[in-house]
Amino acid sequence: MADLHDLTALEQGVLVRRREVSPLELAEHYLERADRLDSVGAFVTLTADRAREAARDLGAGAPEGAGPLHGVPSAIKDLNLTAGVRTTFGSAAYDDHVPEISDGVTLAMEAAGLVSLGKTSTPEFGSPCYTEPDVAPPSVTPWDRTRGAGGSSGGAAAAVAAGLVPLAQGSDGGGSIRIPASCCGLVGLKPSRGRISGFPMYGDPIGLGTAGSLARTVRDAAALLDALAGRRSGDPFWAPPSGGPFLAACDREPGRLRVARFVAPVIADAPVDPECVQAWEDASRLLESLGHDVEDVAVPLPPEAVGVFETCWAVLTALSTAPAGREEQLRPLTRWLTERGRAVSGPEFGLAIGALRRFAADALTALAPYDVVLTPTLAAPPVRVGALRDDADPQADFEAQKAFTPWTSAWNVTGMPAVSLPLHWTPEGLPVGVMLAARPAEEELLLSLSAQVEAAAPWGHRRAPGW
Template identity: 80%
Template sequence: MTALHDLTALEQGALVARREVSASELVEHHLERADQHDDVGAFVTLTADRARARAAALPAVPPPGASPLYGVPTAIKDLNLTAGVRTTFGSAAFADHVPEISDGVTSSLEAAGLISIGKTNTPEFGSPCYTEPEVAPPAVTPWDRRRTAGGSSGGAAAAVAAGLVPVAQGSDGGGSIRIPAACCGLVGLKPTRGRISGHPMYGDPVGLATSGSLARTVRDAAALLDVLAGRRVGDPFWAPEPSGSFLAACERDPGRLRIARFIEPVITDVEVAPECREAWEATSALLESLGHEVVDVPRPLPREAVPVFETCWSVLTAMSVVPPEREHLLRPLTRWLSERGRAVTGPEFGLAIGAMRRFAAGALEALAPYDAVLTPTLAMRPPLVGAMRDDDDPAADFQAQKEFTPWTSAWNVTGMPAVSLPLHWAEDGFPVGVMLAGRPAEEELLLSLSAQLEAAAPWADRRPPGW
């Protein structure tokens, strides 16, 4: 018998629209799931009473033009401000922090009629690519609960992959949506720079980070992007309006595309695991079988771009200001990165931003002839919990992270949209993600191609242990 959590987010929304199931029924079902089945470290805080009240207050009939996700339960990453709800930023230094305002992402979800049942787990200030904060248990993939769910949207990915919510928002400054999507067998979509507003805090002056979608299907991810997308007055940059909805783009044939591919790691030398290489090769063959041209290209970013990215990353970490009397509560990695960031002068930071934009321009020019770019998402299977974390040697911790995910940050530098898809499965059934990036502001084409791949090699019926 099909249970509510077996349904996609769009299927659940369709039940609400037809008044076959109420938003309150969906919320109760998923709250029970989160209460009884969160052995994956998905949530930092559950907001059961708030979710029930919001569901009860929603009109039973969606208003004209409502999102197809109206009435669907979701969750909000613990980096995103939510008025009146504890928001810790994954840090013991903010364990009791309750903001007075919500950010634009939270407001967009609420305005569309989605109902958050809680705050999802994230590492301290969203910096590491694993989720092992002091304020919650580690987030693990339900495909192997010994292994990390990735980060920084590890809790969001674990929640969706374990069926605790059907779709969730994440954020991505160096791969933080796509990494956990690959770890958890999901679709993880990082949209183009400026597609989703950073209102009202605008905390990333570099332009690396954006919110995006974590979902079990391409169409669910697209529908959530429709909810989150849009510019606000005061945004420092924005993407042009799409031709229609992102969900509608999933119904279009992408046509015959030229797709570049490379596998050489971008940010550090590391041996690519055989199953990750196999996923890349198999996806290349699948693309060719669908009529696309696949072309090998050189790595588009030089290694000289890496220290520039690290300078910016360190300064962004240092911008997470903590009261002096609480700095001792920070993790060693955070303190190490912050010290690196504070050592950067204002002119040095400005020069790094300029250099990064020149590197990005070079990559965009090199890739302009191609409709998409294919790489693995990760260089290896998700490590065991604690394997990357090294509190005694933060530099070794940081290096281990680079070896785990040597491609994802390239598309944060260029601002291109990128998606991780669970197109390959290892012999033991573990998901292996591959990543496609598109030209700036061409999410519609990227989603059309992703939907075509999903139709050719469907994955939505696969379920992790304990589902």
């Protein structure tokens, strides 16, 4: 008989509904694993007593109308407000911060009956593409614990890949779900702009960021999206309602699709590892074998878009201020980006947002004839801890991050849903993701295709060392 952690999140939910296992038994199973096996820097704060209380409150089974993840353990990223639980935003300046309220993501997970085991690690304010916070050990991929888990949802990805939770929520403003998914051999789903509410902070005036799913299977990722999705009356923008549950889309054939592909980096001159190119080529052939038409296209965003994105990114970083008197506790990269952001005037910021939206419109128009777009997820397999970080030269740090992630931010700019799928492993056993993106609000088609790909080239049999 399989151990509980060998089962998918949906399979665990079925056991809860059948009363073959209780939410408390699941929580205890994963709390024991998290306490014993978290050598991957997954959790910055474990909330064992709170998890047990929540699991007990759910009872022995699932009530009528409960969702498929009712009673299943999960975790909440350390960027998301959670009432009564230390939430540091990955920063030493907030190492003792305990919010009085929960945000929409936390509330949605609780409403779905998910049991959070604690807060997963993130870099300071979720800005870097690696997870090496000053408040916790680095998050590493369990496939090679000398290499980083990616970021900024690195703790969440490490937790899922190491079997410490069956699935977890992440967030993504420039690739922060898809990057760690690639590094940890997972499915990482960034939904469309406005699919998930940013209540109550609405801290991203540009619309780059969103919450999303990290899971071992496409179906689990879809089920978590069902739990998270939905708008609130005060949301500044929202995606149109789906035609039904996202999970149901995984059981539908996508039909014959027109696939655009490009491998040239959106960020010019970024070198691409041959393993990432191989993963992309293999995925192209797989899609063709499934009956889809794959066509080469030009990079849909011009080089000028990169500088405009950087301006917006710097301003967003500058909005994440430290408590008074604790500014010196911020990392050098955060201080450098903050200074850069504060140097941008209000009119300059407004012009940058307008330019970014025009670049997005041009890209969406160019890609409109295609159902999905295929690129590599990253320009390299997981890199060693510290390889990107450079506290002595924050600008060099930032440039290294750009070279590592030359495609992911494109779909934050356009607002398109995108997913990283674990379709390739290097000869050394390192995971390499491949990225698919669909038109805005077409998560159902993206999930249908992703489920078809998973069925044709399954990865569920793979387990990281130490599983």
